[in-house]
Each structure stands twice: as C-alpha cells, then as structure tokens.
Amino acid sequence: MIRQLRVRGRSAPLKHIHVSSFSTSARHCSYEDTIANLKIGAHTRVIFQGFTGRQATANAKESLAWGTNIVGGVTPGKNGEHLGLPLLPTVREAMEKLKPDATGIYVAAHQAPGAIEEAIEAEIPLIVAVAEHIPVHDMLRIHSMLKTQSKCRLVGANAPGIISAIGKCRIGFQPLPCFMPGRVGIVAKSGTLSYESVASTTRAGLGQSLCISVGGDVLPGTNFVDGLKVFEHDDDTEGILLIGEIGGTAELDAAEWIKDYRKRTPNPKPIAALIGGVRAAPGRIMGHAGAFVLPGEPDALTKVKHLEDAGVTIVNHPGKFGEAMKGLLSNYRPGSTRSATPGASQRRSMHTISRRIRPTTRSQALRPSTMVHKRNLYIRENLALNLLRESNINVSEYSGQGNKRLLAVGIDRKNLSPCIIASPASDPEQPHVGAKKFPFDYRKGFDPSSTQEIAEYLQLDQSAKESLLKVINGLVDLFMQKEAFLLETTIVEQAGDVKVVGAHFGFDDAAFRSTKRQADVHALRRTEDEDAQELEAEKDGIVYIKLAGDGNIGTLVNGAGLAMNTVDALADAGGKAANFLDTGGKATSETVKKSFQVILQDPRVKVIFVNIFGGLTLGDMIANGVLLAFKELEMRLPVVVRIRGTNEKEGQKIIAESGLPLHAFDDFEEAAAKAIELANR
Known part of the structure; x- marks a missing residue:
C-alpha cells in the first residue's frame, strides 16, 4: 500500500514526488526524511500553540479569512472553544483529537523551547516557531532531539514561517496582500527581503508557489538545501529564489547542491539569489541573531562567488527578482527533457542584473575576531582569562616562545551542534585561516578519543595530548555551563604543556534577556567599552551600527536583511552608508523618530535614506513617523523616503504633500540615486 501525501489541495502518491530523494538512505530513517512535511497546502490541518494569546488570535483571524485550514489550538490549562474552534490544554491531546499536519507556535521566547519540545513529543509533522531570541543552548538541545527522530520537521526559530500562495495556507506572519498564486518558490533567511521578493514577483505577474522562511537564527531547523529539494520535485514551482546573508555555510551547501542538480537534470529550473551583508561591519552581528x-566561516562575497560558479543568477536588490526571473523563465519549458548547456541561460543575464562588489577599504578585510559582536555579550579579555583560571586552566602571559595556535569551542551550524575549532595558524593578522571544526553531540559532550586528531591538526607534540585534553574539557564545561556561543583562545605549547595566552569569549545574551539565566555572566558586560549611540538605540529596541569610513548617507530601514541589503545596494550605486540601522520588523512612528535622533548624532551624515518595505509595517504610519521626527527634532537635513508594500500609496502621498524637504520614491534605484546626489552636494 502506498502512503498518500496531500499536496496543496490534491493527493499525490509519495512515489510520484520522489520522496526517496529526500533521504540519505533508503533503509535508515532520519530527520532528513521529514523534508516532505514542508509541502503544505489547502489540505494542511493547522493548530496554534498559544492559541488564545493576542498575537495568535489576530494572526488566526487573518489566516482563516485567507483560507488557511486552522482546526483548533492549544493553551495550557484551557479547554473549550476559541474563534469557534476547539481549544485544548495539551499538544498531545490536540494531536489525538484534531489530527493536525502542522502547528504554529505563537508564544514568547522563554516559552518557545518547551512548546517546541511538546510538539516533537506529540509527533506533529511540521512545527513552525516564529519567536526571536530563543537561547542558543535551548536550540542546541532541541536539535539534538530532532536528530534522533524522523516524524517532525522544524521551521525557524526566528522566522516569519512558511506559506503556500497556491494552497492559501499561512503558518507564520507573512503580509498576505503581497502574495499571489503562481510559479516561483522562495527560500530565505530574511523576512523583509522575502516580502519584497514576493512583491517583486507579484508585480512581474509570476506569483509564488511555496515560500519557506528558514529564519535568521544561528541554528535554523530547515536550511536552503531542504527547501531546494522540495522545489525540485514540486510541479507548481518553475523558478526558485534563494535569499541568504552572512553567517554559516548554508549558502555554500546550496551552491554544491545546485551544481549537482544542474549536472543530473536535463532541464533544470532557473535559480536566482541575493546575499546580504557584502558591506557588513566586520565581526558585528547585523541584526539577525x-x-x-564565526571562525572558519565564509564571508558574503565567497557565498556570491560559489553561487555564481553554480550557475545561479545574482541580483543586488530584491526588487529586481521579478524581472530577472521572468527573463530566466522565458527560456524554461516545464516538463521538457531537452538538454541545456548548464548555466548558459542564467549567465547571459547575470551581469545585467548586478555587478560584483569588492571590499574597498582595509577595514572591510579585517578578521571577525578583531571586532566586537553586538546583541551577544563579549567580555574583556582579562575577565575571560579569569574565568579560565577559575576553571583551573593553565593561563600565562605570552613569553614570545612557542607558536600561537587557535583553539575554541563554538557552534557548528552545518551539523547543528557544538564543536571544537582548531587552527595551527600562527599569523596574528589571520588567526582563522585553516580553522577546522570537530563537532560533538550536545547531550553526550566531547569525546576524549577525538583529542588525538585535534592534537595532530594543531601540530602539537604527542606529549601535549594530555594537557590539551584538560584545556578542551575546561572550555567545553565553561561553554555548557555559561551558555557561550564562542570561547576562542590562543594557545602555545611549551615542553608538552599547553598554555592559554589569549582569550576572546562570547556569550548568548538571549539566555539572560529571555529567561534571566546567566545573570553573573551578563554582569561582566562593560558598557563603557561600547559606542554611546549604539547603546542609546538599543534601549528602544533599535539595532544601530556605525560603519567605519567616510560614509555620508544615514540609513533607516525596517528588518535586518533589508538593512544589510540597503547598505550593499547603496554601495553598488556609488553611495556610502554611514550606518546600519534596523528599526525592527514592525517599526512604529515612535521608533522612526528615535532612529532619526540616533542618526543625527553622526556629523558625517548629509542625507537620511529611509527604506521601508511595509509587510507588517504600514507605509502611512512610517510616513507619519517621518513627519513627526521632522517637526519634533527640527531637522535640517534632506530625507529620501522609499516606501513599498502595505499602504505604500498612502505613505507616498503623505510624504509628497508634506511641504517638507522630503523626497518620496517607490523605486529603489531612483531613491538611491537621489540620496547619493544630495549627499555629494
């Protein structure tokens, strides 16, 4: 008997959608076997966890009206009805009575790990977690659970969710007015970039089939290759968009998969991509967690190069995806078996879409460890060394004798686990060259038998093996107990003894902000070491990063991915951004005013460029926020405002009729050109 999988309003035998290709082994069940659970549609029975909460209620009303098949929900301790649907006290009971295919988790970050675990234990096929700031060690524990089963697939955390435009199924908080049933599949890290990409393909008349937001978390439950595997066998998807950014190696994994796909497929579906963070501040967290x-990870340009080499069309702004994909699809014939020269049709159009961006200053080439991350807690080196001493790890000053080597405990994003990071490099300017990861199981801990391999890679003497193991065990214990995300040390070997001569320690501040864990570590933060403007912005939930150099365009953007891309695309147009600023995915008039206040403190700024895509954010509200800032702050600088998305016409009209020195646009390139012109006067 062939088990049936319902696919967006119809049922299809599993053999017809090549589910065997989703698994690394036909005999061994694994987490990879759950990739097929991403194929949501009109058939998908959805429940909400945290159903009676304010956000869940509002979202459920919208999703029901759109056509999502919500069959009930869960709120602990409650039984009855909500929105005319069954309300149950536990996920297990909901699974037994409502038989859901998917659950949307709408609870706060400190409650989300327990909610995800409850859904895994109930074996709900698709789990969508939208919460931001879930502690990274909670996610490490969850991934160690997911790896042991083959029933549940996780999307998120820190993700807008997943949505089928064809099947009218939304599990998340995507802006519904942007979507149109069609033939483009999208897999993205950034919410705001995916929304603008959706709007671009809608304007081009292409529409969307399935959109998977993997999210901007350190450890997402679904990655690009997972999404690509779904789109490969989805008859509704004819073209694919991939939206990545700095951090991790998922884009490189996708490039390798695409190379293989194009070799083994006579008529491959066209793929276009965008990578945010080409101009990211070195060593800084650019909004998304x-x-x-991390040491040994590629930068944005490396990701672009790998995707280009795989035959992917690269664009430099999401607004260009629609026309780019329309051109690519003009050479694609669904179901055709004719042979095509790999990459030919895509490469012809590539350089008309974007031009390559290269670092122009030495500061952009600095290694990540030379700077300080924000939104995670880095502590002073002397405090880090004190923590090592308290753990009985051999710490000393560098005497000038012995080669310096890198030894760290961090996160392996590919394996979704902690790892030892080692490099024999002794060049202080490039400590991460040659960094290699040695992953280990989060629950089992570090396996001492791996010490020999690490010692050999570090080119240590055999006599240093025991001393090395002591240092590794101390670092691993500290990593686990204090919820670190990176404990990076510089070590030297002297007469068989491994000593730590330098330390760079980063801890997950979400553990404190979301759950109040690790208060002692959080107390080690020294705000006097940080930029005053960045600290001021942080109080209002705004992520502001002052960029080095002679940038003269202040940027104000909603959403981390879009903020990164704004800096990149401005540079591509010949402009120089003075800052990265993310107001948050749901900007308000007040946060817009606060953002202006922060930007205006930078004397380099000659013009302010407001780039808003109204997904959850309303264009008219942003426009009113801009007017409010002008009046209350008595601004003298010109402001260029680009508003697209929800209520864009209303917002543009408010700006145009204000009588203030404001310049309203809906096209990014026109707005960027105006900002550059005003900045260079």
Whole structure:
C-alpha cells in the first residue's frame, strides 16, 4: 500500500514526488526524511500553540479569512472553544483529537523551547516557531532531539514561517496582500527581503508557489538545501529564489547542491539569489541573531562567488527578482527533457542584473575576531582569562616562545551542534585561516578519543595530548555551563604543556534577556567599552551600527536583511552608508523618530535614506513617523523616503504633500540615486 501525501489541495502518491530523494538512505530513517512535511497546502490541518494569546488570535483571524485550514489550538490549562474552534490544554491531546499536519507556535521566547519540545513529543509533522531570541543552548538541545527522530520537521526559530500562495495556507506572519498564486518558490533567511521578493514577483505577474522562511537564527531547523529539494520535485514551482546573508555555510551547501542538480537534470529550473551583508561591519552581528561570521566561516562575497560558479543568477536588490526571473523563465519549458548547456541561460543575464562588489577599504578585510559582536555579550579579555583560571586552566602571559595556535569551542551550524575549532595558524593578522571544526553531540559532550586528531591538526607534540585534553574539557564545561556561543583562545605549547595566552569569549545574551539565566555572566558586560549611540538605540529596541569610513548617507530601514541589503545596494550605486540601522520588523512612528535622533548624532551624515518595505509595517504610519521626527527634532537635513508594500500609496502621498524637504520614491534605484546626489552636494 502506498502512503498518500496531500499536496496543496490534491493527493499525490509519495512515489510520484520522489520522496526517496529526500533521504540519505533508503533503509535508515532520519530527520532528513521529514523534508516532505514542508509541502503544505489547502489540505494542511493547522493548530496554534498559544492559541488564545493576542498575537495568535489576530494572526488566526487573518489566516482563516485567507483560507488557511486552522482546526483548533492549544493553551495550557484551557479547554473549550476559541474563534469557534476547539481549544485544548495539551499538544498531545490536540494531536489525538484534531489530527493536525502542522502547528504554529505563537508564544514568547522563554516559552518557545518547551512548546517546541511538546510538539516533537506529540509527533506533529511540521512545527513552525516564529519567536526571536530563543537561547542558543535551548536550540542546541532541541536539535539534538530532532536528530534522533524522523516524524517532525522544524521551521525557524526566528522566522516569519512558511506559506503556500497556491494552497492559501499561512503558518507564520507573512503580509498576505503581497502574495499571489503562481510559479516561483522562495527560500530565505530574511523576512523583509522575502516580502519584497514576493512583491517583486507579484508585480512581474509570476506569483509564488511555496515560500519557506528558514529564519535568521544561528541554528535554523530547515536550511536552503531542504527547501531546494522540495522545489525540485514540486510541479507548481518553475523558478526558485534563494535569499541568504552572512553567517554559516548554508549558502555554500546550496551552491554544491545546485551544481549537482544542474549536472543530473536535463532541464533544470532557473535559480536566482541575493546575499546580504557584502558591506557588513566586520565581526558585528547585523541584526539577525545568526548574521555574523564565526571562525572558519565564509564571508558574503565567497557565498556570491560559489553561487555564481553554480550557475545561479545574482541580483543586488530584491526588487529586481521579478524581472530577472521572468527573463530566466522565458527560456524554461516545464516538463521538457531537452538538454541545456548548464548555466548558459542564467549567465547571459547575470551581469545585467548586478555587478560584483569588492571590499574597498582595509577595514572591510579585517578578521571577525578583531571586532566586537553586538546583541551577544563579549567580555574583556582579562575577565575571560579569569574565568579560565577559575576553571583551573593553565593561563600565562605570552613569553614570545612557542607558536600561537587557535583553539575554541563554538557552534557548528552545518551539523547543528557544538564543536571544537582548531587552527595551527600562527599569523596574528589571520588567526582563522585553516580553522577546522570537530563537532560533538550536545547531550553526550566531547569525546576524549577525538583529542588525538585535534592534537595532530594543531601540530602539537604527542606529549601535549594530555594537557590539551584538560584545556578542551575546561572550555567545553565553561561553554555548557555559561551558555557561550564562542570561547576562542590562543594557545602555545611549551615542553608538552599547553598554555592559554589569549582569550576572546562570547556569550548568548538571549539566555539572560529571555529567561534571566546567566545573570553573573551578563554582569561582566562593560558598557563603557561600547559606542554611546549604539547603546542609546538599543534601549528602544533599535539595532544601530556605525560603519567605519567616510560614509555620508544615514540609513533607516525596517528588518535586518533589508538593512544589510540597503547598505550593499547603496554601495553598488556609488553611495556610502554611514550606518546600519534596523528599526525592527514592525517599526512604529515612535521608533522612526528615535532612529532619526540616533542618526543625527553622526556629523558625517548629509542625507537620511529611509527604506521601508511595509509587510507588517504600514507605509502611512512610517510616513507619519517621518513627519513627526521632522517637526519634533527640527531637522535640517534632506530625507529620501522609499516606501513599498502595505499602504505604500498612502505613505507616498503623505510624504509628497508634506511641504517638507522630503523626497518620496517607490523605486529603489531612483531613491538611491537621489540620496547619493544630495549627499555629494
């Protein structure tokens, strides 16, 4: 008997959608077997966890009206009805009575890990977690659970969710007016970039089939390759968009998969991509929890190069996806078996879409460890060394004798686990060259038998093996107990003894902000070491990063991915951004005013460029926020405002009729050109 999988309003035998290709082994069940659970549609029975909460209620009303098949929900301790649907006290009971295919988790970050675990235990096929700031060690524990089963698939955390435009099924908080049933599949890290990409393909008349937001977390439950595997066998998807950013290696994994796909497929579906963070501040977390580079990880340009080499069309702004994909699809014939020269049709159009961006200053080439991450807690080196001493790890000053080597405990994003990071490099300017990861199981801990391999890779003497193991065990214990995300040390070997001569320690501040855990570590923060403007912005939930150099365009953007891309695309147009500023995915008039206040403190700024895509944010509200800032702050600088998305016409009209020195646009390139012109006067 062939088990049936319902696919967006119809049922299809599993053999017809090549589910065997989703698994690494036909005999061994694994988490990879759950990739097929991403194929949501009109058939998908959805429940909400945290159903009676304010946000869940509002979202459920919208999703029901749109056509999502919500069959009930869960709120602990409650039984009855909500929105005319069954309300149950536990996920297990909901699974037994309502038989859901998917659950949307709408609870706060400190409650989300327990909610995810409850859904895994109930074996709900698709789990969508939208919460931001879930502690990274909670996610490490959850991934160690997911790896042991083959029933549940996780989307998120820190993700807008997943949505089928064809099947009218939304599990998340995507802006519904942007979507149109069609033939483009999208897999993205950034919410705001995916929304603008959706709007672009809608304007181009292409529409969307399935959109998977993997999210901007350090450890997402679904990655790009998972999404690509779904789109490969989805008859509704004819073209694919991939939206990545700095952090991790998922884009490189996708490039390798695409190379193989194009070799083994006579008529491959066209793929276009965008990578945010080409101009990211070195070593900084660019808004998203996972948007930073760990030792041994590639930068944005490396990701672009790998995707280009795989035959992917690269664009430099999401607004260009629609026309780019329309051109690519003009050479694609669904179901055709004719042979095509790999990459030919895509490469012809590539350089008309975007031009390559290269670092122009030495500061952009600095290694990540030379700077300080924000939104995670880095502590002073002397405090880090004190923690090592308290753990009985051999710490000393560098005497000048012995080669310096890198030894760290961090996160392996590919394996979704902690790892030892080692490099024999002794060049202080490039300590991460040659960094290699040695992953280990989060629950089982570090396996001492791996010490020999690490010692050999570090080119240590055999006599240093025992001393090395002591240092590794101390670092691992500290990593686990204090919820670190990176404990990076510089070690030297002297007469068989491994000593730590330098330390760079980063801890997950979400553990404190969301759950009040690790208060002692959080107390080690020294705000006097940080930028005053960045601290001021942080109080209002705004992520502001002052960029080095002679940038003269202040940027104000909603959403981390869009903020990164705004800096990149401005540079591509010949402009120089002075800052990165993310107001948050749901900007308000007040946060817009606060953002102006922060930007205006930078004397380099000659013009302010407001780039808003109204997904959850309303264009008219942003426009009123801009007017409010002008009046209350008595601004003298010109402001260029680009508003697209929800209520864009209303917002543009408010700006145009204000009588203030404001310049309203809906096209990014026109707005960027105006901002550059005003900045260079």
